[in-house]
Amino acid sequence: MTIHEQYMRKALKLALRAEGRTSPNPIVGAIIVRGGKIVGAGFHKRAGGPHAEKIALSQAKEKARGATLYVTLEPCDHFGRTPPCTDALIASGIKKAYIGMIDPNPINNGKGIHRLNKHGIMTRSGILEKEAKAVNKPYIKYITRKMPYVTVKIAETLDGKIATRTGDSRWISSERSRRLVHRLRSRVDAILVGATTVAQDDPLLTVRLPGPSQHKDPIRVVIDSGLRTPIRSRIITTASRAPVIIATTGKAPRRRIARYTQKGAKVMVVTARKGQVNLKELFRRLAERGVMHLLVEGGAETIASVLDEGLADRLIFFISPKIVGGRNSPTSVAGEGIAHMRNALIVKGMRVRRSGSDIMIEAEL
Numbered sequence: 001m002t003i004h005e006q007y008m009r010k011a012l013k014l015a016l017r018a019e020g021r022t023s024p025n026p027i028v029g030a031i032i033v034r035g036g037k038i039v040g041a042g043f044h045k046r047a048g049g050p051h052a053e054k055i056a057l058s059q060a061k062e063k064a065r066g067a068t069l070y071v072t073l074e075p076c077d078h079f080g081r082t083p084p085c086t087d088a089l090i091a092s093g094i095k096k097a098y099i100g101m102i103d104p105n106p107i108n109n110g111k112g113i114h115r116l117n118k119h120g121i122m123t124r125s126g127i128l129e130k131e132a133k134a135v136n137k138p139y140i141k142y143i144t145r146k147m148p149y150v151t152v153k154i155a156e157t158l159d160g161k162i163a164t165r166t167g168d169s170r171w172i173s174s175e176r177s178r179r180l181v182h183r184l185r186s187r188v189d190a191i192l193v194g195a196t197t198v199a200q201d202d203p204l205l206t207v208r209l210p211g212p213s214q215h216k217d218p219i220r221v222v223i224d225s226g227l228r229t230p231i232r233s234r235i236i237t238t239a240s241r242a243p244v245i246i247a248t249t250g251k252a253p254r255r256r257i258a259r260y261t262q263k264g265a266k267v268m269v270v271t272a273r274k275g276q277v278n279l280k281e282l283f284r285r286l287a288e289r290g291v292m293h294l295l296v297e298g299g300a301e302t303i304a305s306v307l308d309e310g311l312a313d314r315l316i317f318f319i320s321p322k323i324v325g326g327r328n329s330p331t332s333v334a335g336e337g338i339a340h341m342r343n344a345l346i347v348k349g350m351r352v353r354r355s356g357s358d359i360m361i362e363a364e365l
Contacts, residue, residue, distance in 0.1 A: 004098050007031055007033055007098070008098065008127045008128045011030055011031045012100070012128065012131055012135060013029065014043040016029075017029075017043055018043050018045050020189075022044050023291075023292040024139075024290045025044065025047045027072075028043065028052040028053075028073045029043045030042055030051075030052035030053045030071040031069070031070045032057065032060040032063075032064055032067050032094070033070065034063050039063040040056035040059035040061075040067075041055075041056050042059065043055070048082070051082060053088065053089060054082075054085060054088050057088055064092040064094055065093030067095065068095060068096040068097070069098065070127070071098075071099055071100065072099075072132045072136075074101065074102050074108060074112045074113055074125065075097070076112055077108055077112040078108060078111070086116055089116060090115075095121065096122045096123070096124075097124075098123075098125075099124065099125040100126075137313070141313065142292040146284060147283055148286055148287050148294040149292065150312045151184070151188070151293065151295050151314045152295075152296045152303055152312045152315050152316070153295060153297050153318075154303065154316070154317050154333075155181075155320070156172065156320070157319070161324040161326070161330065161331060161332075162299070162330050163330050164326065169201060170201075172320050173320050173356075173358050174358050176355050179209070180318075180355060180360070182207055182208055185205070186215035187293070188294065189219060189290065189293050189294065190245075190286060191218050191295045192221040192296045192297070192302070193220075193222060194222070194223050195222055195224035195229045197299040199228065199233070202233050203234070203235070204235070204238065205220045205297070206220075206238070218295070219242075219243045219244070220235055220242060220243065220245070221247060221282075222244070222246050223276075223277050223282070224246050224247065225249050226251070227246065227248050231260070231263065239264035240263075243266070244264070246266070247270060247282050248269055249275075249276070250269055250272065252269065257269075276305070283311060299334075300333055303334075304337075307333065314365070315364075315365065316360065316361070316362050317360070318358045318359075318360055319359040319361065347365060348363065349363060349364045
């Protein structure tokens with residue numbers, strides 16, 4: 001590993017400290033090095049807050065003159081909620097800039113590097129580019145495709161069941177796995193479930209972590225073509241505390257819509273596809289609202305639809321060492337299913353680890 005890669009790896013670790021907190025902006029880490037010593041370091045903490053480069057510059061002060069910058073994403077050269085970082089870097093006297101990846105945002109895309117070069121700052125991009133892109137997968141998809149990055153989370157038994165034949169599902173996974181799910185929720189912008197899951201399990205879908213928490217609850221989205229989500233469900237009764245969107249179709253009764261809005265929930269009417277909520281349209285409209293990372297938590301029919309339409313990017317399975325059995329016990333992915341094994345959905349980049357008594361499998365699609 002080169003010295004440049006070592007410093008970039010440190011910048012990437014800094015960036016990850018803000019994972020899930022900067023949406024719809026990217027996570028960025030920056031380090032300033034002079035004479036072989038780190039004289040400034042920072043990461044972008046939240047949308048609208050100072051960028052990583054400016055925090056690092058504020059620490060380095062006059063030591064930035066003649067120093068080298070390591071930053072995970074191309075510095076911005078446009079006015080957003082904050083002024084361009086290129087202006088601050090040029091004024092600081094930075095001599096060199098090593099960059100993890102070029103910003104895919106058309107507003108910037110290469111312009112930041114061009115501006116730095118124009119003012120005599122030597123730049124080199126592509127340092128740990130693969131790793132830099134990996135930490136910003138949600139941002140990259142959001143910017144380039146105008147769609148949220150979608151993670152599907154499934155908790156199932158060893159024999160693939162998500163509940164018993166009576167519908168009992170508490171608890172399948174271990175306490176440690178449930179804590180990991182809450183951490184995952186804290187890093188996404190919205191959680192999506194189907195109306196059947198709400199009716200059967202009455203989930204809260206908020207972030208509940210031990211100790212004082214700085215995390216805000218994600219938007220809770222319920223797919224409900226016929227508006228049958230119970231008005232007294234915990235999701236609806238807590239709508240004033242954590243945002244709720246009920247996604248429905250034009251066939252939903254207006255009186256029923258009014259009942260949800262009176263409780264503080266927002267009702268989003270989208271077009272129907274085969275009588276159900278058009279998921280692609282829903283996801284696109286969620287992206288328009290700033291949802292960059294969407295977590296799908298169930299149920300089996302909803303997960304099947306998301307997978308069938310090719311909308312998922314990542315899968316996380318928590319497999320519990322329990323066997324439920326029963327032909328009427330629901331499995332984790334329902335739907336119509338495939339007819340031939342050659343058409344099975346194949347995952348890639350599978351990673352396996354223990355999570356308490358469970359096995360956690362993470363893979364990409």
